[in-house]
Amino acid sequence: MVFIGKKTALCVVAATLVFSFACLGVFAVVRTAASSCTPLGAVIVIDAGHGGFDGGVVGVSGTKESELNLSIAMCLGEMLEADGAAVVYTRTDDNALSDIKREDMKKRAEIIRNSRADCVISIHLNSYRDKSRRGVQVFYDDTGKGESFASFMQEKLNAAINYKYSKRTDLAPQPGDFYITKCSSSPSLIIECGFISNAEDEALLKTEAFRRELCREIADAIILAVA
């Protein structure tokens, strides 16, 4: 689950126009051919959601979202580093960046701003009252920034993960007013890596093999987009 930013209607309309023109060009055309190059020089920020006092949502068997977010974030980062990217993490241990949520989010924003990131990936897990709900879903900023990248990422995850494990191919990327996607002018995605309110998704996410499979798909999509 993610931290929602403040929304002011007029500002959002203005920001939509500005960001649409300023940022869509960066990722307007996502490469679809197999890439033999690595994102040398590309800076990727990986944000493991929550941490410390803020455990995020809790799974059906008691798993803390913050712990799985960190495992996924570190796995993804290691793969991207092996592929030649410069990875900046917002956290690399179980601690939050502050004991106060607002300060924690401000520090994440500061890291993102200072990184001059080519893209930002925030890792989260979902929870829903309908415990049958499953799958990996991608979210992007409601200004439209990162929309094409989000669509590309979601299609890849639908084909490689969601269909394979839950026979779902209908998950669509969703825009939203998220604090973390507004910290950089570069495409910024939130990836909700599954529903820990669903016993099967939670069990999968607790295995290293599944996390590595998921991270490989996410990393490949990032490499194709920024290489």
Ligand SMILES: [Zn+2]
């Ligand atoms: Zn979350």
